Amino acid sequence: MKYNFDKLNERILQKYKTQAECARALGVTKSNLNGKINGKFKFTFDDIPRLQYVLNIPKKEIWYYFFETKVK
Secondary structure, three states: EEOOOHHHHHHHHHHOOHHHHHHHHHOOHHHHHHHHHHHOOOOOOOOHHHHHHHHOOOOHHHHHOOOOOOHH
């Protein structure tokens, strides 16, 4: 199953301007974050609360940022 992380990427760019800046805030590499957003790697259960915190995502909106599937 492929997930759509467009909303997540938009939120990252709104708050941090670049994925690299967000990756620094998370303590990961830009390539790691980019790989997860592009579906090359999977987000872990540890990644989601960390991103929720640094991006100020309300708990009730987590689904829309991490679990929306791509429409074929």
